[in-house]
Amino acid sequence: MQVVQTINSTARKIPNWAVYLLGTLPVIWVFYAGLTGQLGVDPVKAIERQLGSWSLQLLVAGLAITPLRTLFNINLIKLRRAVGVLAFFYVLMHLLVWLVLDIQLLWGEIWKDIVKRPYITVGFAAFVLLLPLVLTSNNFMVRRMGPVVWRNLHKLTYVIVPLGGIHYLWLVKGWQIEPMLYLAGIAMLLAMRVWWAQQKKMTRRVPA
Amino acid sequence: MTYTFKTELTHADVTPKAAFMNRRQIIAAGGALIGGSIASPALAKVLEFTKTDYGSDLTLNSYEEITTYNNFYEFGTGKDDPARNAHVLTTDPWTIKVDGMVDNPGDYALADLIGDIPLEERIYRFRCVEAWSMVVPWNGFQLSHLLDKIGVQEGAKYVAFETLLRPEEMHGQRRKVLDWPYREGLRLDEAMHPLTLMATGIYGESLLGQNGAPIRLVVPWKYGFKSIKSIVRIRLTDEEPPISWNMANPREYGFYSNVNPNVDHPRWSQSSERLIGGGLFAKRQPTLMFNGYEDEVAGLYEGMNLAENF
Ligand code: HEM
Numbered sequence: 203m204q205v206v207q208t209i210n211s212t213a214r215k216i217p218n219w220a221v222y223l224l225g226t227l228p229v230i231w232v233f234y235a236g237l238t239g240q241l242g243v244d245p246v247k248a249i250e251r252q253l254g255s256w257s258l259q260l261l262v263a264g265l266a267i268t269p270l271r272t273l274f275n276i277n278l279i280k281l282r283r284a285v286g287v288l289a290f291f292y293v294l295m296h297l298l299v300w301l302v303l304d305i306q307l308l309w310g311e312i313w314k315d316i317v318k319r320p321y322i323t324v325g326f327a328a329f330v331l332l333l334p335l336v337l338t339s340n341n342f343m344v345r346r347m348g349p350v351v352w353r354n355l356h357k358l359t360y361v362i363v364p365l366g367g368i369h370y371l372w373l374v375k376g377w378q379i380e381p382m383l384y385l386a387g388i389a390m391l392l393a394m395r396v397w398w399a400q401q402k403k404m405t406r407r408v409p410a
Numbered sequence: 411m412t413y414t415f416k417t418e419l420t421h422a423d424v425t426p427k428a429a430f431m432n433r434r435q436i437i438a439a440g441g442a443l444i445g446g447s448i449a450s451p452a453l454a455k456v457l458e459f460t461k462t463d464y465g466s467d468l469t470l471n472s473y474e475e476i477t478t479y480n481n482f483y484e485f486g487t488g489k490d491d492p493a494r495n496a497h498v499l500t501t502d503p504w505t506i507k508v509d510g511m512v513d514n515p516g517d518y519a520l521a522d523l524i525g526d527i528p529l530e531e532r533i534y535r536f537r538c539v540e541a542w543s544m545v546v547p548w549n550g551f552q553l554s555h556l557l558d559k560i561g562v563q564e565g566a567k568y569v570a571f572e573t574l575l576r577p578e579e580m581h582g583q584r585r586k587v588l589d590w591p592y593r594e595g596l597r598l599d600e601a602m603h604p605l606t607l608m609a610t611g612i613y614g615e616s617l618l619g620q621n622g623a624p625i626r627l628v629v630p631w632k633y634g635f636k637s638i639k640s641i642v643r644i645r646l647t648d649e650e651p652p653i654s655w656n657m658a659n660p661r662e663y664g665f666y667s668n669v670n671p672n673v674d675h676p677r678w679s680q681s682s683e684r685l686i687g688g689g690l691f692a693k694r695q696p697t698l699m700f701n702g703y704e705d706e707v708a709g710l711y712e713g714m715n716l717a718e719n720f
Contacts, residue, residue: 206535224568236690237690239689242478242490243475243478243479243686243687244489244542244684244686245690246488246684246692247542247688249690255686303690304684305558305694306693306694308694311679311681311682314674314679315679317680318674318676319676319677319678320676321677337435364437371676372684374487375483375487375587375655376483376487376587376658377585377586377587378487378583378585378587
């Protein structure tokens with residue numbers, strides 16, 4: 203497949219720093235747009251929600267990389283770390299907007315929100331679980347931990363991404379379609395992995 | 411027990427019509443371009459009203475803020491969806507069904523029902539359950555005047571309201587975000603309270619679709635979702651009527667839904683709020699008991715446990 207080959211060879215040529223650089227531009231833009239009144243009359247919510255959406259999209263994108271290779275031979279593995287680290291950066295900015303611009307460092311309310319409001323609890327749990335992943339997303343830690351431990355640790359994404367989706371479903375009022383679509387997509391990406399793992403087990407059990 | 415706010419204002423205080431003429435002409439021109447059909451969508455018309463000094467110490471939100479940042483799920487769940495989608499709402503003709511325990515039930519054309527009730531301006535705080543707020547100069551009349559007109563019968567204890575159900579125009583109703591039509595209700599003493607308003611305008615212009623054209627309720631001491639929009643039915647009853655958000659999620663939304671900084675909502679802390687319009691660095695403000703109308707309305711709830719009756 204010509205298209206797949208083109209994608210793969212292009213992906214191989216993209217340096218990580220380019221992903222990080224391009225990835226920060228939207229963040230700069232969204233703050234600039236908010237400051238200059240381009241995001242409507244409530245720029246704080248607009249920025250907070252935009253960053254939340256992008257966070258979730260990046261997390262889902264990270265989860266889609268392996269299935270893309272398995273299903274279509276599209277190989278973006280080289281970009282996976284950058285996508286993941288970028289996703290963390292977006293979640294961090296999302297959290298900071300909430301802390302500084304929305305709830306405005308009223309620590310009493312912040313703590314109450316984290317323990318009492320399910321959608322905040324879930325979002326915050328996802329953020330905390332992302333910390334060990336971002337801290338180990340460098341060559342030094344991969345080498346030090348060894349590939350098996352490292353890979354097992356990074357299976358935390360299978361918990362983090364659904365938490366992000368549940369956070370979204372929980373924070374909207376009424377039954378809205380968008381968070382449900384995200385959750386359905388996430389469930390599918392995870393179900394594929396379960397399916398493949400079972401296939402592998404079965405083939406291994408069959409004597410050659 | 412009905413009384414009207416005293417006002418020492420005279421005819422000279424009625425907002426000069428000329429101040430709004432420019433916008434009206436522009437809108438009329440736009441209407442002519444779209445025009446063609448007889449039924450007309452909600453385009454702003456200039457209203458005549460008496461000014462009151464109610465809320466004159468508050469700083470108003472701009473017309474733009476009030477008309478572009480709305481929760482009206484009938485037109486979509488985003489804050490900017492109603493402003494984008496509500497212009498298709500046909501508000502003329504408009505019929506309101508009055509039924510239940512009333513002396514004068516019937517299906518009334520809007521003008522026949524309220525045409526003779528004079529409008530006044532009331533500047534009220536508006537506090538959304540999502541912990542943001544605005545200050546809005548409403549044009550309207552006390553609901554009590556309308557209730558007097560339709561004749562509340564002995565034994566009636568509640569007023570129930572319904573929003574228009576018309577998915578062809580209200581595209582949000584094609585999805586079951588809520589169990590349409592939207593429903594709200596008040597206890598009769600709340601409905602008769604002089605602060606409770608039926609609004610038909612903002613800033614001296616008739617309501618736009620996104621703000622609940624052609625007629626809506628405004629209950630300033632309750633969370634915004636109680637102030638039901640685009641009303642087509644008013645029913646008097648002796649039982650507490652079901653209300654939409656409580657039907658959707660009884661744990662989070664109670665029948666009373668009075669603004670109360672001390673009773674937390676499971677999703678949003680209610681102790682402070684963000685006033686819309688202050689930009690990126692606007693400071694949160696403490697939320698006031700009954701949204702600042704405690705002196706006027708606390709008596710309605712004497713002896714009630716407000717944490718249980720939330
Ligand atoms: C993996 C982590 C997270 C993801 C993927 C995520 C994702 C999202 C998404 C998709 C939205 C809705 C955007 C929209 O409506 O378009 C959102 C909104 C929000 N998130 Fe997060 N989030 C995360 C973590 C957090 C954390 C740690 C906090 C705070 C402790 C937080 C607080 C909020 C708030 C306050 C909103 C806005 C709610 C409102 O509209 O009032 N999120 N987030």
